Amino acid sequence: MNTNTSWDKFVNPVVRTIPWSGIRKFFDLVVETPGVISLGVGEPDFVTPWHIREACIYSLEKGYTMYTSNFGLLELRQAIAQELSCTGLEYSPKNEILVTVGVSEAMDLAIRALVSPGDEVLLPEPSYVSYAPCITLSGGKVVSLPTTMEGNFRISADQVESAITHRTKLLLLCYPNNPTGAVMDRRTLTEIAEVVQKHNLIVIADDIYEKLTYIGEHTCIAALPGMQERTILLNGFSKSYAMTGWRLGYAAGNPDFIGYMTKIHQYTMLCAPITAQMAAIEALRNGRPAMKNMVREYNRRRLLVIHALRDIGLPCLEPGGAFYAFPDISGTGLSSEEFAARLLQEEKVAVVPGNAFGPYGEGFVRCSYAASMEDLSQAFRRMAKFVKSRGVRPRKIFSAVAEKEASPGPKEAAG
Amino acid sequence: MKEVLEILESDARLSADDIAIMLNKEKAEVQEVIKELENNKIILKYIALVNWEKAGEEKVLAMIEVRVAPQRDKGFDTAAERIYRFPQVRSVHLMSGDYDLAVFVEGKNMREVSHFVSTKLATIEGVLSTMTHFILKTYKQDGVVLEDVEKDRRLLVSP
Numbered sequence: 118m119n120t121n122t123s124w125d126k127f128v129n130p131v132v133r134t135i136p137w138s139g140i141r142k143f144f145d146l147v148v149e150t151p152g153v154i155s156l157g158v159g160e161p162d163f164v165t166p167w168h169i170r171e172a173c174i175y176s177l178e179k180g181y182t183m184y185t186s187n188f189g190l191l192e193l194r195q196a197i198a199q200e201l202s203c204t205g206l207e208y209s210p211k212n213e214i215l216v217t218v219g220v221s222e223a224m225d226l227a228i229r230a231l232v233s234p235g236d237e238v239l240l241p242e243p244s245y246v247s248y249a250p251c252i253t254l255s256g257g258k259v260v261s262l263p264t265t266m267e268g269n270f271r272i273s274a275d276q277v278e279s280a281i282t283h284r285t286k287l288l289l290l291c292y293p294n295n296p297t298g299a300v301m302d303r304r305t306l307t308e309i310a311e312v313v314q315k316h317n318l319i320v321i322a323d324d325i326y327e328k329l330t331y332i333g334e335h336t337c338i339a340a341l342p343g344m345q346e347r348t349i350l351l352n353g354f355s356k357s358y359a360m361t362g363w364r365l366g367y368a369a370g371n372p373d374f375i376g377y378m379t380k381i382h383q384y385t386m387l388c389a390p391i392t393a394q395m396a397a398i399e400a401l402r403n404g405r406p407a408m409k410n411m412v413r414e415y416n417r418r419r420l421l422v423i424h425a426l427r428d429i430g431l432p433c434l435e436p437g438g439a440f441y442a443f444p445d446i447s448g449t450g451l452s453s454e455e456f457a458a459r460l461l462q463e464e465k466v467a468v469v470p471g472n473a474f475g476p477y478g479e480g481f482v483r484c485s486y487a488a489s490m491e492d493l494s495q496a497f498r499r500m501a502k503f504v505k506s507r508g509v510r511p512r513k514i515f516s517a518v519a520e521k522e523a524s525p526g527p528k529e530a531a532g
Numbered sequence: 533m534k535e536v537l538e539i540l541e542s543d544a545r546l547s548a549d550d551i552a553i554m555l556n557k558e559k560a561e562v563q564e565v566i567k568e569l570e571n572n573k574i575i576l577k578y579i580a581l582v583n584w585e586k587a588g589e590e591k592v593l594a595m596i597e598v599r600v601a602p603q604r605d606k607g608f609d610t611a612a613e614r615i616y617r618f619p620q621v622r623s624v625h626l627m628s629g630d631y632d633l634a635v636f637v638e639g640k641n642m643r644e645v646s647h648f649v650s651t652k653l654a655t656i657e658g659v660l661s662t663m664t665h666f667i668l669k670t671y672k673q674d675g676v677v678l679e680d681v682e683k684d685r686r687l688l689v690s691p
Binding site: 144148153157158159246247295417418424467469473 | 546553554682687690691
């Protein structure tokens with residue numbers, strides 16, 4: 118386009134000032150490097166199981182190309198309600214479940230529906246890249262709850278309580294966590310739930326990685342006593358059924374919250390695509406075996422990655438969920454960005470610098486193990502060479518002590 | 533044990549070391565399990581799945597429906613054994629339905645397979661009839677798609 122004018126000044130200053138995702142910058146660098154093995158991918162390396170794709174094709178053949186109810190297809194909401202009832206949570210498919218365009222939309226709706234300018238939102242960090250900008254766009258204030266590797270990248274009830282002010286409205290939780298792979302234990306969650314109720318807060322729980330739990334059992338905070346009504350539970354199909362590109366998620370919560378979220382959704386999105394909804398019905402009905410297989414496969418790779426990092430000498434929390442390891446690379450004397458850039462340059466392996474997930478991610482990198490065994494082995498051989506050249510020697514990996522106490526021990530999630 | 537088998541069935545080249553890591557077990561334990569599986573003939577052989585067509589080798593494969601007169605006490609076993617001893621025979625299955633044995637025979641060309649069927653297979657004692665179907669193209673074998681064009685289409689980096 119031919120323009121000499123700077124149009125910046127027309128843009129909403131809030132939009133202007135929120136930073137671009139740190140991942141975007143790094144992406145450009147990776148794309149320019151040929152022959153890269155990427156451990157930077159935040160999505161499954163599996164293609165959506167064929168029976169799910171086939172169900173979608175069939176629905177197209179049958180002519181399902183129309184709008185659905187704003188809430189989503191009732192049949193899908195019923196299937197979601199049934200899925201949630203397995204964890205002891207009863208939601209009415211009629212007005213307590215909203216089908217959205219990915220958890221991303223559900224998160225945006227939940228934040229927009231609840232956060233007024235000046236409201237404070239408690240956010241454990243390092244954190245997934247979109248939470249803080251969504252809060253800022255709503256005029257809310259992000260209050261960081263820093264987590265550390267030594268603390269298993271978990272927040273504590275004390276930490277939550279001490280961050281609460283009279284403006285605090287929301288606590289945002291994402292466990293199993295992207296980028297750290299951390300999981301929460303039931304005891305800590307119960308303590309947090311007590312604080313939340315004492316101070317009359319609302320929780321948004323992003324449970325997208327919940328099926329990908331390898332240590333112990335996932336506890337959904339909504340399932341704890343007194344929490345269901347004050348929790349907006351978000352989940353979707355992207356990670357558990359390898360359906361990222363379908364963009365389908367959902368929110369479950371009390372009829373008021375879901376109602377107001379639907380009000381925004383009806384004006385902005387109208388409804389989630391019917392083809393994706395049709396596929397999701399099939400995923401919930403018959404997708405369990407394929408999902409279990411994928412989870413088992415991830416767990417094997419996870420163990421391989423933990424072992425490789427231990428050999429290399431990079432301390433790392435043993436990830437209990439999702440498909441990320443988040444090793445501490447500070448021993449190399451490099452910053453996150455330097456480490457990622459040089460590893461890419463010298464060994465053609467892409468990892469995501471930890472500071473892309475906020476300042477508390479500095480000193481770490483995110484390695485995704487949603488990659489083939491061959492690629493993982495090759496990538497870690499190269500990484501070992503790189504780290505060794507920085508004078509790092511193997512030493513014992515940091516192991517999650519609390520993890521071992523909380524559960525009978527590592528188990529095959531699909532076992 | 534089942535898991536070790538599953539892993540080896542998907543990739544037989546993985547070492548006991550790798551498998552031990554993947555299953556969070558001791559290397560010695562996995563070695564022991566594999567040894568036992570081999571000794572008990574549960575793991576029969578470690579072989580490569582080859583796309584010979586792509587290697588430029590001319591080969592033909594035929595599936596032959598064989599009807600057999602069963603023998604007292606032995607059923608179809610004697611005939612099956614006499615058939616599977618031929619090295620040309622890739623596999624033999626006892627079938628339900630219209631015929632008894634499904635025999636897969638490999639040869640350099642159609643003539644070689646025809647010759648084998650008419651002079652060796654059809655003349656075995658107890659074989660009543662044969663019907664030969666030549667395989668025109670193999671799309672998928674042992675769970676592997678031969679001309680798999682699906683590749684990783686994901687973005688190289690994503691949040």
